[in-house]
Amino acid sequence: MRGNDINRPSAGPTAHNIQLTDEGKLRHFLTVEGLKKATLTEILDTAENFAGVDERDLRKVPLLRGKTVANLFFENSTRTRTTFELAAKRLSADVLNINIATSATAKGESLLDTLHNLQAMHCDMFVVRHAQSGAAHFIARHVEPHVSIVNAGDGQHAHPTQAMLDMFTIRREKCNNGVGFHDLRFAIVGDLLHSRVFRSQIHALNTLGAGEVRVIGPKTLLPIDVEQLGVRVHTNLDQGLKDVDVVIMMRLQRERMQGGFLPSAGEYFTEYGLTPERLKLAHPEAIVMHPGPTNRGVEIEASVADGAQSVILQQVTYGIAVRMAVMSMALGGAGSGGAGSGGTGASA
């Protein structure tokens, strides 16, 4: 006779382990959450090597020769797609750009149908952007074992390559002379409720051991229970900026005004816009980051965005190296142990 308990099966593939091979190597890159510090550091170190490629005359390495990378963008994006495309090409992969926002799904094709059709083209990697949270996980659960998924942004859930390029930028710009993440204070400012970048940054910063992470915004744009992610919440920008080493500004979508989250862009700028005066409240050597594109005069004053403390353009440059790192690691890992986590559809 069995015991009295209902026996729950062991938790199926979780958000965390689905992205690793049996050997613990990166197979998909869906979220920063749940990855070990060593994995994040490996991404940053690998990116460091590729950053050199960028500076050479011959900007290609043959690591992914013969591999095909498909950019599946269910949501429009020029910047992110372009950096992924460049990254793949510098790794010598063949690149397919498929803009699904305007094609298949408009004809009523389901995401799974689209996926199966593309899989038939024998791609090795899908770089996926989708408007719904969890889309990259869903695709990762349903692709064949030899295909790797890189999440290029799913709904409001995650944008892990953006977060890693931010970490790369922070490490390059701030972590010198023995200074590490644990010595730094971070402030993330703006529309956090709708931001997948923010959600990925939090996990990355906490995993890398950030000294203190503050989030700053009006209550309408702060997610419920956000402090449970391991951050301090401020609603006053001046207080939140005090002595921070890194200021990360979030983009404010114009449609937030229609949604009743804010009264006007003007009042938002008055309360939360980053001006040179306000930046003085931060540490004198603080850097200013922004995932782009910036809304000058809405969340950041032009003189700050273009100022000496801004590393916004470096972020764009480093984005290529970081994406090269993730792609090469995922495709390197996929061949060895990928099959082990292939049959993961149980919880879907």
Next chain:
Amino acid sequence: MTLPRISIAGGRILDPANGTDEIADLHIADGQILAMGDAPDGFTADQTIDADATLVCPGLIDLCARLGEPGFEQRGTIASETRAAAHAGVTSVCCPPDTLPVIDEPSVVELILNRAQSAGCARVLPLGALTLGLRGEHLTEASALMHEGCVALSHADAPIRDVRVLRRAMEYAGTFDIPMLIQPQDAWLATGGCAHEGAVATRLGLPGIPVAAETVAIAMLIELAAHTGARLHLSRLTSARGVETVRRARAEGLAITADVGINHLYLTDIDVNGFNSLCHTLPPLRTQRDREALIEGIKDGTIDAICSDHNPCESDAKLAPFEATHAGISSLDTLLPLLLRLQDEGIDLNRCVELASAAPARILSIDSGTLAPGANADIVVIDPEKEWEVSGASMKSAGTNTPYAGWMMRGAASTSVIAGRLI
């Protein structure tokens, strides 16, 4: 009459409506309970069921079960779902009005009852729509719907945004003393949400439905019930604060009732982790604290009844990113063992049975949910020790969308009697 005379021999008879809990025989004739104990003079059974070591209970009455038909036959049909119900010991299912067409006129009621009749399994008790097309604008012919066979009025999960319409609907239903089953959820606060607004949804980036969506609606409904005198039943509470609001209103003497969906007593928002679409439900699964408060609410009587909130779907409907998936759990197959399982939470067996039989019968004022002589012979014989594992293959519902696959269950219906017939 072709109905058989049946004796159910030697079972433990649990009839919470009458406080009965004893080992005895039960005799059935002409579709009704004839007697308990010794057979009446001249009674000979055509069939005798050996009920040794079983529980003989009133058949379960489910206050909320989607059947798919009419309109969504890819999810299930009246035949498939009433068969699943009967197999699981559920002898009556209330079907919410959000079918296609909506249950807003007598012909739809007639269609549903005809289909149920020809399926010959569980009874279907249609819930009529409060407004035409569930659009929240014009009242339906409530009296006609009830005459055709509806047992109550409801608005399924559709909002009545104009509170004046809701007030009139409550007054009109109150005119005929018709019970109203309302799932309290403020449409504006719930807009776009697909999961409990809390730490899990924040982490997963899923649009949330705040607890306030429920409590604001409850507060408003309670005030309108006090104002109109309508027979208000709150369907599928989910939150600690919701339970507390109902508790206070009842303490003030307001005659409202409430139920909870069985899945909210076992699952929480944590189960949504990893974007598990099988745990995508509406109303959403809330926190462990809420789950415990719902159980407390059952214990102290704030919550009167438990429903399955059965909502089957085809497997494709769960194969999409979380938000885009069909909300709901196929729950009829697992209702009975999960109900019995509540004994582990300190709810006694009689109460477990009452929660899904006598209590819903009382809420609906129907002649069921009891084993008293003269009552409809709707009976379930339960093997309380039977252990079985949930799997798609074990399920009788057309929808295999269960998050319990792999769970070991204890307790199963060995026989159901519906309207005096063995199913």
